[in-house]
Amino acid sequence: MYFSMNSTTSLLSVLILTSTEEKSAIIIDTPDDSFVQMIKKTGGPNIQNCYQCGTCSGSCPAGARTNYLVRGIIRKALLGLKEQCISSPELWYCTTCYTCTDRCPQDVMPTDVIKAIRNVAVAEGYMLVPHQKTALKVLEAGHAVPLDSENWQNLREKVGLERVPPNASRYPEAIEEIRKIAKKTGFDKLIEEKEEKEE
Amino acid sequence: MAKKSFYHFLGCIIPHRYPSIESAAKLVFKDLGVGLLDMEGASCCPAPGVFGSFDRVTWATIAARNLTIAEAGGHPITTGCNGCFASLWDANHEMKHDDELRDAVNENLAEIDREFKGSIEVWHYVDALYSQIGLEKIREHITRPLKGVRMALHPGCHWMRPKQIKKKDDSERPHIFRDICETSGAEYVPYKDELICCGAGGAVRTADVKLALEFTKQKFDSLLEAGGADIIVTPCPFCELQLDMGQVEIQKHFEAEYHFDVLHVMELLALSFGHEPEEFGLATHLQYMQRKNQPNWERLGIEAKT
Numbered sequence: 001m002y003f004s005m006n007s008t009t010s011l012l013s014v015l016i017l018t019s020t021e022e023k024s025a026i027i028i029d030t031p032d033d034s035f036v037q038m039i040k041k042t043g044g045p046n047i048q049n050c051y052q053c054g055t056c057s058g059s060c061p062a063g064a065r066t067n068y069l070v071r072g073i074i075r076k077a078l079l080g081l082k083e084q085c086i087s088s089p090e091l092w093y094c095t096t097c098y099t100c101t102d103r104c105p106q107d108v109m110p111t112d113v114i115k116a117i118r119n120v121a122v123a124e125g126y127m128l129v130p131h132q133k134t135a136l137k138v139l140e141a142g143h144a145v146p147l148d149s150e151n152w153q154n155l156r157e158k159v160g161l162e163r164v165p166p167n168a169s170r171y172p173e174a175i176e177e178i179r180k181i182a183k184k185t186g187f188d189k190l191i192e193e194k195e196e197k198e199e
Numbered sequence: 200m201a202k203k204s205f206y207h208f209l210g211c212i213i214p215h216r217y218p219s220i221e222s223a224a225k226l227v228f229k230d231l232g233v234g235l236l237d238m239e240g241a242s243c244c245p246a247p248g249v250f251g252s253f254d255r256v257t258w259a260t261i262a263a264r265n266l267t268i269a270e271a272g273g274h275p276i277t278t279g280c281n282g283c284f285a286s287l288w289d290a291n292h293e294m295k296h297d298d299e300l301r302d303a304v305n306e307n308l309a310e311i312d313r314e315f316k317g318s319i320e321v322w323h324y325v326d327a328l329y330s331q332i333g334l335e336k337i338r339e340h341i342t343r344p345l346k347g348v349r350m351a352l353h354p355g356c357h358w359m360r361p362k363q364i365k366k367k368d369d370s371e372r373p374h375i376f377r378d379i380c381e382t383s384g385a386e387y388v389p390y391k392d393e394l395i396c397c398g399a400g401g402a403v404r405t406a407d408v409k410l411a412l413e414f415t416k417q418k419f420d421s422l423l424e425a426g427g428a429d430i431i432v433t434p435c436p437f438c439e440l441q442l443d444m445g446q447v448e449i450q451k452h453f454e455a456e457y458h459f460d461v462l463h464v465m466e467l468l469a470l471s472f473g474h475e476p477e478e479f480g481l482a483t484h485l486q487y488m489q490r491k492n493q494p495n496w497e498r499l500g501i502e503a504k505t
Contacts (some may be wrong), residue, residue, distance in 0.1 A: 096401035098360035159480030174240035
Protein backbone atom coordinates (compact mmCIF):
# COMPACT_ATOMS: atom_id res chain seq x y z
CA MET A 1 0.00 0.00 0.00
CA TYR A 2 1.46 3.37 -0.99
CA PHE A 3 0.21 6.92 -0.54
CA SER A 4 2.04 9.89 -2.02
CA MET A 5 2.71 12.20 0.86
CA ASN A 6 2.55 15.69 -0.67
CA SER A 7 0.95 18.36 1.42
CA THR A 8 -2.49 18.14 -0.12
CA THR A 9 -2.92 14.41 0.19
CA SER A 10 -1.19 13.61 3.50
CA LEU A 11 -4.18 14.47 5.64
CA LEU A 12 -6.46 12.61 3.25
CA SER A 13 -4.23 9.53 3.49
CA VAL A 14 -4.59 9.48 7.22
CA LEU A 15 -8.34 9.75 6.84
CA ILE A 16 -8.44 6.87 4.37
CA LEU A 17 -6.31 4.67 6.62
CA THR A 18 -8.67 5.14 9.49
CA SER A 19 -11.97 5.15 7.65
CA THR A 20 -14.37 2.57 6.31
CA GLU A 21 -13.48 3.51 2.75
CA GLU A 22 -10.34 1.40 3.09
CA LYS A 23 -11.92 -1.53 4.88
CA SER A 24 -15.65 -1.86 5.29
CA ALA A 25 -17.06 -1.71 8.79
CA ILE A 26 -18.58 -4.77 10.35
CA ILE A 27 -22.22 -3.92 10.90
CA ILE A 28 -23.60 -5.43 14.06
CA ASP A 29 -27.32 -5.09 14.78
CA THR A 30 -27.57 -7.81 17.38
CA PRO A 31 -24.32 -9.18 18.74
CA ASP A 32 -24.08 -12.96 18.64
CA ASP A 33 -23.30 -13.86 22.24
CA SER A 34 -22.37 -17.51 21.68
CA PHE A 35 -18.64 -16.59 21.70
CA VAL A 36 -19.04 -14.73 25.01
CA GLN A 37 -20.79 -17.77 26.50
CA MET A 38 -17.93 -19.96 25.26
CA ILE A 39 -15.34 -17.66 26.89
CA LYS A 40 -17.28 -17.60 30.17
CA LYS A 41 -17.32 -21.38 30.23
CA THR A 42 -13.64 -21.72 29.29
CA GLY A 43 -12.16 -19.70 32.15
CA GLY A 44 -13.13 -16.03 31.57
CA PRO A 45 -16.37 -15.80 33.59
CA ASN A 46 -16.24 -12.03 34.21
CA ILE A 47 -15.82 -10.78 30.62
CA GLN A 48 -19.21 -9.03 30.65
CA ASN A 49 -18.13 -6.80 33.55
CA CYS A 50 -15.96 -4.79 31.14
CA TYR A 51 -16.87 -1.09 30.72
CA GLN A 52 -13.94 -0.36 28.39
CA CYS A 53 -11.92 1.99 30.62
CA GLY A 54 -8.65 0.75 29.12
CA THR A 55 -6.78 0.30 32.40
CA CYS A 56 -5.70 -3.13 31.09
CA SER A 57 -4.07 -1.80 27.94
CA GLY A 58 -2.56 1.14 29.81
CA SER A 59 -0.88 -1.33 32.19
CA CYS A 60 0.22 -3.85 29.58
CA PRO A 61 3.97 -4.28 28.95
CA ALA A 62 3.22 -6.26 25.76
CA GLY A 63 0.84 -3.57 24.51
CA ALA A 64 3.54 -0.94 25.05
CA ARG A 65 5.65 -2.49 22.28
CA THR A 66 3.22 -4.37 19.98
CA ASN A 67 -0.26 -3.98 18.51
CA TYR A 68 -1.64 -6.22 21.26
CA LEU A 69 -4.64 -4.39 22.75
CA VAL A 70 -6.41 -6.21 25.58
CA ARG A 71 -9.29 -3.74 25.65
CA GLY A 72 -9.85 -4.12 21.89
CA ILE A 73 -9.86 -7.89 22.01
CA ILE A 74 -12.35 -7.89 24.88
CA ARG A 75 -14.64 -5.45 23.05
CA LYS A 76 -14.46 -7.53 19.87
CA ALA A 77 -15.33 -10.62 21.88
CA LEU A 78 -18.30 -8.86 23.47
CA LEU A 79 -19.50 -7.95 19.96
CA GLY A 80 -19.29 -11.60 18.99
CA LEU A 81 -16.41 -11.14 16.53
CA LYS A 82 -15.03 -14.58 17.22
CA GLU A 83 -13.00 -15.13 14.07
CA GLN A 84 -11.24 -11.76 14.41
CA CYS A 85 -10.29 -12.59 17.98
CA ILE A 86 -9.06 -16.14 17.56
CA SER A 87 -7.15 -15.60 14.33
CA SER A 88 -5.18 -12.53 15.39
CA PRO A 89 -1.46 -13.23 15.92
CA GLU A 90 -1.24 -10.61 18.68
CA LEU A 91 -3.46 -12.77 20.88
CA TRP A 92 -0.20 -14.63 21.63
CA TYR A 93 1.79 -11.56 22.75
CA CYS A 94 0.38 -11.65 26.32
CA THR A 95 3.02 -12.87 28.81
CA THR A 96 0.26 -13.51 31.40
CA CYS A 97 1.90 -11.12 33.89
CA TYR A 98 -1.54 -10.38 35.40
CA THR A 99 -0.84 -6.65 35.85
CA CYS A 100 -4.12 -5.87 34.05
CA THR A 101 -5.96 -8.33 36.29
CA ASP A 102 -4.54 -6.69 39.43
CA ARG A 103 -5.54 -3.21 38.22
CA CYS A 104 -8.90 -3.82 36.52
CA PRO A 105 -11.57 -1.81 38.40
CA GLN A 106 -14.31 -4.16 37.16
CA ASP A 107 -12.74 -7.51 38.11
CA VAL A 108 -12.87 -8.64 34.48
CA MET A 109 -9.74 -10.73 35.05
CA PRO A 110 -8.56 -9.89 31.52
CA THR A 111 -5.60 -12.33 31.62
CA ASP A 112 -8.00 -15.21 32.17
CA VAL A 113 -10.24 -13.90 29.37
CA ILE A 114 -7.25 -13.86 27.00
CA LYS A 115 -6.31 -17.40 28.06
CA ALA A 116 -9.90 -18.53 27.47
CA ILE A 117 -9.89 -16.98 23.97
CA ARG A 118 -6.58 -18.77 23.31
CA ASN A 119 -8.26 -22.04 24.36
CA VAL A 120 -11.00 -21.43 21.78
CA ALA A 121 -8.36 -20.52 19.17
CA VAL A 122 -6.44 -23.76 19.78
CA ALA A 123 -9.65 -25.83 19.70
CA GLU A 124 -10.37 -24.36 16.26
CA GLY A 125 -6.91 -25.07 14.89
CA TYR A 126 -5.09 -21.80 15.53
CA MET A 127 -1.87 -22.97 17.18
CA LEU A 128 1.62 -21.72 16.44
CA VAL A 129 4.15 -24.37 15.43
CA PRO A 130 6.63 -23.60 18.26
CA HIS A 131 3.77 -23.95 20.77
CA GLN A 132 2.71 -27.25 19.26
CA LYS A 133 6.32 -28.48 19.57
CA THR A 134 6.48 -27.48 23.24
CA ALA A 135 3.23 -29.32 23.91
CA LEU A 136 4.60 -32.39 22.14
CA LYS A 137 7.69 -32.38 24.38
CA VAL A 138 5.51 -32.76 27.45
CA LEU A 139 3.84 -35.81 25.88
CA GLU A 140 7.20 -37.26 24.80
CA ALA A 141 9.41 -36.48 27.82
CA GLY A 142 7.00 -35.43 30.57
CA HIS A 143 8.62 -31.98 30.57
CA ALA A 144 8.33 -28.86 28.42
CA VAL A 145 12.06 -28.32 28.96
CA PRO A 146 13.38 -31.89 28.92
CA LEU A 147 16.68 -33.41 30.08
CA ASP A 148 17.41 -34.05 26.43
CA SER A 149 21.17 -34.21 26.26
CA GLU A 150 24.18 -35.66 28.02
CA ASN A 151 25.37 -32.09 28.68
CA TRP A 152 22.49 -31.34 30.99
CA GLN A 153 23.20 -34.50 32.97
CA ASN A 154 26.86 -33.48 33.21
CA LEU A 155 25.79 -30.07 34.46
CA ARG A 156 23.78 -31.73 37.24
CA GLU A 157 26.73 -33.88 38.22
CA LYS A 158 28.96 -30.81 38.30
CA VAL A 159 26.75 -29.15 40.95
CA GLY A 160 26.71 -32.29 43.12
CA LEU A 161 23.35 -33.76 42.09
CA GLU A 162 22.34 -37.16 40.72
CA ARG A 163 22.57 -37.18 36.92
CA VAL A 164 18.83 -37.75 36.45
CA PRO A 165 16.38 -36.05 38.82
CA PRO A 166 13.52 -38.00 40.45
CA ASN A 167 10.91 -36.45 38.15
CA ALA A 168 9.38 -37.80 34.93
CA SER A 169 12.88 -37.84 33.40
CA ARG A 170 13.59 -40.88 35.60
CA TYR A 171 10.17 -42.55 35.51
CA PRO A 172 8.87 -43.61 32.06
CA GLU A 173 5.59 -44.71 33.68
CA ALA A 174 4.96 -41.06 34.57
CA ILE A 175 5.26 -40.07 30.89
CA GLU A 176 2.86 -42.90 30.02
CA GLU A 177 0.33 -41.41 32.45
CA ILE A 178 0.67 -37.98 30.82
CA ARG A 179 0.00 -39.56 27.41
CA LYS A 180 -3.09 -41.31 28.74
CA ILE A 181 -4.39 -38.00 30.10
CA ALA A 182 -3.78 -36.26 26.75
CA LYS A 183 -5.57 -39.05 24.94
CA LYS A 184 -8.54 -38.86 27.30
CA THR A 185 -8.90 -35.07 26.99
CA GLY A 186 -8.33 -35.14 23.23
CA PHE A 187 -5.29 -32.92 23.59
CA ASP A 188 -3.14 -35.32 21.55
CA LYS A 189 -5.60 -34.90 18.66
CA LEU A 190 -5.34 -31.10 18.80
CA ILE A 191 -1.62 -31.40 18.19
CA GLU A 192 -1.98 -34.11 15.49
CA GLU A 193 -4.48 -32.09 13.48
CA LYS A 194 -2.12 -29.15 13.40
CA GLU A 195 0.69 -31.38 12.11
CA GLU A 196 -1.44 -32.56 9.22
CA LYS A 197 -2.36 -28.97 8.32
CA GLU A 198 1.29 -27.98 8.24
CA GLU A 199 2.14 -30.63 5.66
CA MET B 200 7.52 -32.20 67.19
CA ALA B 201 8.30 -34.02 63.98
CA LYS B 202 10.53 -32.22 61.54
CA LYS B 203 8.60 -30.05 59.05
CA SER B 204 8.84 -31.46 55.54
CA PHE B 205 7.74 -30.42 52.09
CA TYR B 206 7.44 -32.36 48.89
CA HIS B 207 9.99 -30.75 46.61
CA PHE B 208 8.49 -29.99 43.21
CA LEU B 209 11.40 -29.51 40.80
CA GLY B 210 9.63 -28.72 37.53
CA CYS B 211 11.71 -28.48 34.33
CA ILE B 212 14.06 -25.51 34.26
CA ILE B 213 15.62 -25.92 37.71
CA PRO B 214 16.64 -29.61 37.38
CA HIS B 215 17.30 -29.57 33.63
CA ARG B 216 18.94 -26.15 32.99
CA TYR B 217 19.77 -24.39 36.28
CA PRO B 218 20.58 -27.28 38.65
CA SER B 219 22.64 -24.91 40.85
CA ILE B 220 19.27 -23.65 42.16
CA GLU B 221 18.23 -27.19 43.13
CA SER B 222 21.56 -27.72 44.85
CA ALA B 223 21.41 -24.37 46.68
CA ALA B 224 17.81 -25.00 47.80
CA LYS B 225 18.83 -28.34 49.31
CA LEU B 226 21.65 -26.66 51.27
CA VAL B 227 19.40 -23.87 52.54
CA PHE B 228 16.46 -26.05 53.61
CA LYS B 229 18.85 -28.49 55.29
CA ASP B 230 20.47 -25.64 57.23
CA LEU B 231 17.00 -24.49 58.30
CA GLY B 232 16.10 -27.98 59.51
CA VAL B 233 13.30 -28.39 56.99
CA GLY B 234 12.94 -31.63 55.04
CA LEU B 235 12.62 -31.78 51.26
CA LEU B 236 11.06 -34.99 49.99
CA ASP B 237 11.43 -36.27 46.44
CA MET B 238 8.26 -36.23 44.34
CA GLU B 239 8.85 -39.36 42.34
CA GLY B 240 7.47 -39.20 38.82
CA ALA B 241 6.32 -35.58 38.99
CA SER B 242 6.07 -34.13 35.48
CA CYS B 243 6.01 -30.65 33.99
CA CYS B 244 3.70 -28.54 36.18
CA PRO B 245 2.54 -28.01 33.19
CA ALA B 246 3.60 -24.48 32.20
CA PRO B 247 0.62 -22.26 33.09
CA GLY B 248 0.86 -19.71 30.29
CA VAL B 249 1.54 -22.42 27.71
CA PHE B 250 -0.73 -25.36 28.63
CA GLY B 251 -3.21 -23.06 30.36
CA SER B 252 -3.51 -21.17 27.08
CA PHE B 253 -3.96 -24.35 25.03
CA ASP B 254 -6.53 -26.34 26.95
CA ARG B 255 -7.58 -25.49 30.50
CA VAL B 256 -8.89 -28.95 31.40
CA THR B 257 -5.74 -30.74 30.16
CA TRP B 258 -3.62 -28.19 32.05
CA ALA B 259 -5.60 -28.73 35.26
CA THR B 260 -5.53 -32.52 34.89
CA ILE B 261 -1.74 -32.74 34.50
CA ALA B 262 -1.29 -30.32 37.41
CA ALA B 263 -3.74 -32.38 39.49
CA ARG B 264 -1.78 -35.54 38.74
CA ASN B 265 1.27 -33.84 40.30
CA LEU B 266 -0.82 -32.78 43.29
CA THR B 267 -2.02 -36.36 43.86
CA ILE B 268 1.61 -37.49 44.33
CA ALA B 269 1.91 -35.16 47.32
CA GLU B 270 -1.61 -35.93 48.57
CA ALA B 271 -0.67 -39.61 48.82
CA GLY B 272 2.19 -38.75 51.18
CA GLY B 273 0.32 -36.09 53.13
CA HIS B 274 2.91 -33.30 53.03
CA PRO B 275 2.58 -29.84 51.45
CA ILE B 276 4.48 -28.98 48.26
CA THR B 277 7.15 -26.34 47.88
CA THR B 278 8.63 -25.15 44.60
CA GLY B 279 11.22 -22.59 43.56
CA CYS B 280 9.60 -21.63 40.27
CA ASN B 281 6.95 -18.95 39.77
CA GLY B 282 5.49 -20.90 36.84
CA CYS B 283 5.31 -24.24 38.65
CA PHE B 284 3.86 -22.44 41.65
CA ALA B 285 1.23 -20.81 39.45
CA SER B 286 0.15 -24.08 37.87
CA LEU B 287 0.07 -26.12 41.08
CA TRP B 288 -1.37 -23.41 43.33
CA ASP B 289 -3.91 -22.15 40.79
CA ALA B 290 -5.08 -25.64 39.79
CA ASN B 291 -5.38 -26.62 43.47
CA HIS B 292 -7.35 -23.44 44.19
CA GLU B 293 -9.56 -23.64 41.10
CA MET B 294 -10.47 -27.28 41.68
CA LYS B 295 -11.33 -26.56 45.30
CA HIS B 296 -13.73 -23.78 44.17
CA ASP B 297 -15.06 -25.03 40.83
CA ASP B 298 -16.93 -28.35 41.08
CA GLU B 299 -17.42 -28.57 37.34
CA LEU B 300 -13.68 -28.36 36.71
CA ARG B 301 -12.93 -30.74 39.55
CA ASP B 302 -15.37 -33.33 38.20
CA ALA B 303 -13.91 -33.04 34.69
CA VAL B 304 -10.39 -33.43 36.06
CA ASN B 305 -11.27 -36.41 38.22
CA GLU B 306 -12.98 -38.10 35.30
CA ASN B 307 -9.70 -37.77 33.39
CA LEU B 308 -7.59 -38.86 36.35
CA ALA B 309 -9.70 -42.02 36.73
CA GLU B 310 -8.00 -43.20 33.51
CA ILE B 311 -4.75 -43.49 35.46
CA ASP B 312 -6.33 -44.57 38.76
CA ARG B 313 -5.80 -41.29 40.51
CA GLU B 314 -8.15 -38.84 42.22
CA PHE B 315 -7.69 -35.22 43.23
CA LYS B 316 -8.78 -34.81 46.83
CA GLY B 317 -7.78 -31.23 47.60
CA SER B 318 -6.04 -32.22 50.82
CA ILE B 319 -2.71 -30.39 50.58
CA GLU B 320 -1.34 -26.85 50.20
CA VAL B 321 1.25 -25.53 47.76
CA TRP B 322 3.96 -23.07 48.82
CA HIS B 323 6.50 -21.15 46.81
CA TYR B 324 9.97 -21.21 48.46
CA VAL B 325 9.43 -17.48 49.15
CA ASP B 326 6.16 -18.28 50.90
CA ALA B 327 7.56 -21.23 52.78
CA LEU B 328 10.51 -19.14 53.97
CA TYR B 329 8.38 -16.16 54.99
CA SER B 330 5.28 -17.66 56.52
CA GLN B 331 6.28 -21.23 57.39
CA ILE B 332 9.87 -20.73 58.56
CA GLY B 333 10.12 -17.02 59.34
CA LEU B 334 12.66 -14.23 58.84
CA GLU B 335 14.06 -14.58 62.37
CA LYS B 336 15.03 -18.18 61.80
CA ILE B 337 16.64 -17.26 58.46
CA ARG B 338 18.64 -14.44 60.10
CA GLU B 339 20.08 -16.91 62.62
CA HIS B 340 21.84 -18.67 59.73
CA ILE B 341 23.42 -15.64 58.06
CA THR B 342 27.13 -16.22 58.68
CA ARG B 343 28.43 -14.32 55.65
CA PRO B 344 26.40 -11.11 55.32
CA LEU B 345 26.82 -9.74 51.79
CA LYS B 346 27.72 -6.28 53.04
CA GLY B 347 28.19 -3.67 50.36
CA VAL B 348 26.71 -5.82 47.57
CA ARG B 349 24.17 -3.73 45.67
CA MET B 350 21.17 -5.93 44.94
CA ALA B 351 18.38 -5.26 42.43
CA LEU B 352 15.28 -7.43 42.64
CA HIS B 353 13.09 -9.05 40.02
CA PRO B 354 10.16 -10.60 41.93
CA GLY B 355 8.47 -11.81 38.75
CA CYS B 356 4.74 -12.27 38.42
CA HIS B 357 3.13 -15.53 39.29
CA TRP B 358 3.95 -16.09 42.93
CA MET B 359 2.03 -12.96 43.94
CA ARG B 360 -0.40 -12.35 41.07
CA PRO B 361 -3.35 -12.28 40.69
CA LYS B 362 -3.25 -10.63 44.10
CA GLN B 363 -6.97 -10.86 44.92
CA ILE B 364 -6.89 -14.61 44.48
CA LYS B 365 -3.40 -15.48 45.74
CA LYS B 366 -3.57 -13.03 48.70
CA LYS B 367 0.21 -13.31 49.21
CA ASP B 368 1.51 -9.76 48.88
CA ASP B 369 0.47 -6.41 47.40
CA SER B 370 1.72 -6.85 43.85
CA GLU B 371 1.93 -3.06 43.35
CA ARG B 372 4.04 -2.57 46.49
CA PRO B 373 5.41 -5.98 47.39
CA HIS B 374 7.68 -6.37 50.42
CA ILE B 375 7.92 -10.10 51.20
CA PHE B 376 10.48 -11.05 48.57
CA ARG B 377 12.52 -7.96 49.43
CA ASP B 378 12.39 -8.77 53.17
CA ILE B 379 13.78 -12.24 52.49
CA CYS B 380 16.52 -11.00 50.18
CA GLU B 381 17.55 -8.30 52.65
CA THR B 382 18.29 -10.89 55.34
CA SER B 383 21.39 -11.65 53.24
CA GLY B 384 22.84 -8.28 54.21
CA ALA B 385 22.95 -7.06 50.61
CA GLU B 386 21.75 -3.53 49.93
CA TYR B 387 18.44 -3.17 48.07
CA VAL B 388 18.60 -0.99 44.95
CA PRO B 389 15.22 0.23 43.63
CA TYR B 390 14.64 0.86 39.91
CA LYS B 391 11.58 2.01 37.99
CA ASP B 392 10.77 -1.19 36.11
CA GLU B 393 11.41 -3.62 38.98
CA LEU B 394 7.85 -4.96 38.79
CA ILE B 395 7.46 -5.46 35.04
CA CYS B 396 7.49 -8.96 33.65
CA CYS B 397 10.80 -10.45 32.40
CA GLY B 398 9.04 -11.13 29.08
CA ALA B 399 9.37 -14.91 29.01
CA GLY B 400 5.94 -16.01 30.25
CA GLY B 401 2.63 -16.75 28.57
CA ALA B 402 4.25 -18.75 25.76
CA VAL B 403 5.80 -15.52 24.42
CA ARG B 404 9.43 -16.63 24.70
CA THR B 405 8.53 -19.80 22.79
CA ALA B 406 6.72 -17.89 20.04
CA ASP B 407 8.89 -14.78 19.66
CA VAL B 408 12.13 -14.65 21.62
CA LYS B 409 13.03 -11.19 20.33
CA LEU B 410 9.81 -9.71 21.67
CA ALA B 411 10.43 -11.42 25.02
CA LEU B 412 13.94 -9.94 25.12
CA GLU B 413 12.57 -6.43 24.56
CA PHE B 414 10.94 -6.66 28.01
CA THR B 415 14.22 -7.84 29.52
CA LYS B 416 16.20 -5.08 27.85
CA GLN B 417 13.76 -2.48 29.19
CA LYS B 418 14.39 -3.81 32.70
CA PHE B 419 18.17 -3.71 32.28
CA ASP B 420 18.10 -0.16 30.91
CA SER B 421 15.84 0.94 33.74
CA LEU B 422 18.27 -0.59 36.24
CA LEU B 423 21.27 1.13 34.63
CA GLU B 424 19.40 4.45 34.71
CA ALA B 425 18.99 3.93 38.45
CA GLY B 426 22.76 3.55 38.80
CA GLY B 427 23.10 -0.21 38.19
CA ALA B 428 23.58 -3.02 40.67
CA ASP B 429 26.07 -5.79 41.49
CA ILE B 430 23.50 -8.59 41.31
CA ILE B 431 19.89 -9.19 40.27
CA VAL B 432 17.92 -11.60 42.46
CA THR B 433 14.78 -13.46 41.38
CA PRO B 434 12.60 -16.20 42.90
CA CYS B 435 12.02 -17.92 39.53
CA PRO B 436 14.24 -20.04 37.24
CA PHE B 437 12.36 -19.03 34.09
CA CYS B 438 12.94 -15.36 34.96
CA GLU B 439 16.54 -16.32 35.81
CA LEU B 440 16.97 -17.96 32.41
CA GLN B 441 15.50 -14.90 30.70
CA LEU B 442 17.67 -12.44 32.67
CA ASP B 443 20.83 -14.60 32.59
CA MET B 444 20.87 -16.33 29.18
CA GLY B 445 18.86 -13.39 27.89
CA GLN B 446 21.98 -11.22 28.11
CA VAL B 447 23.72 -13.48 25.58
CA GLU B 448 20.61 -13.47 23.36
CA ILE B 449 20.20 -9.68 23.62
CA GLN B 450 23.77 -9.27 22.42
CA LYS B 451 22.86 -11.33 19.35
CA HIS B 452 19.53 -9.66 18.57
CA PHE B 453 20.14 -6.05 19.61
CA GLU B 454 23.94 -5.66 19.71
CA ALA B 455 23.69 -4.34 23.25
CA GLU B 456 25.95 -5.80 25.90
CA TYR B 457 25.02 -6.24 29.54
CA HIS B 458 26.92 -7.98 32.33
CA PHE B 459 24.71 -8.72 35.30
CA ASP B 460 25.14 -11.65 37.66
CA VAL B 461 21.67 -13.11 38.19
CA LEU B 462 20.96 -15.18 41.29
CA HIS B 463 17.97 -17.17 42.44
CA VAL B 464 16.97 -16.26 46.00
CA MET B 465 18.14 -19.73 47.12
CA GLU B 466 21.59 -19.08 45.66
CA LEU B 467 21.70 -15.72 47.47
CA LEU B 468 20.77 -17.38 50.76
CA ALA B 469 23.21 -20.27 50.26
CA LEU B 470 26.04 -17.75 49.87
CA SER B 471 24.98 -15.72 52.89
CA PHE B 472 24.55 -18.92 54.92
CA GLY B 473 28.31 -19.32 54.35
CA HIS B 474 28.30 -21.89 51.54
CA GLU B 475 30.94 -21.53 48.86
CA PRO B 476 29.70 -20.86 45.31
CA GLU B 477 31.31 -24.08 44.04
CA GLU B 478 29.32 -26.13 46.58
CA PHE B 479 26.19 -25.52 44.51
CA GLY B 480 27.74 -24.50 41.22
CA LEU B 481 26.94 -20.80 40.87
CA ALA B 482 29.36 -20.59 37.91
CA THR B 483 27.29 -23.09 35.89
CA HIS B 484 24.65 -20.51 34.92
CA LEU B 485 24.12 -20.66 31.18
CA GLN B 486 25.35 -17.09 30.71
CA TYR B 487 28.79 -18.10 31.98
CA MET B 488 28.83 -21.37 30.02
CA GLN B 489 28.03 -19.49 26.80
CA ARG B 490 30.35 -16.56 27.39
CA LYS B 491 33.05 -18.81 28.86
CA ASN B 492 33.46 -16.48 31.82
CA GLN B 493 32.63 -16.47 35.52
CA PRO B 494 30.57 -14.52 37.99
CA ASN B 495 32.09 -11.17 38.96
CA TRP B 496 33.56 -12.46 42.24
CA GLU B 497 34.94 -9.10 43.20
CA ARG B 498 31.52 -7.44 43.00
CA LEU B 499 30.02 -10.34 44.93
CA GLY B 500 32.72 -9.91 47.56
CA ILE B 501 33.55 -13.61 47.40
CA GLU B 502 36.76 -15.40 46.62
CA ALA B 503 36.13 -18.36 44.33
CA LYS B 504 38.24 -21.47 44.47
CA THR B 505 38.39 -22.35 40.79
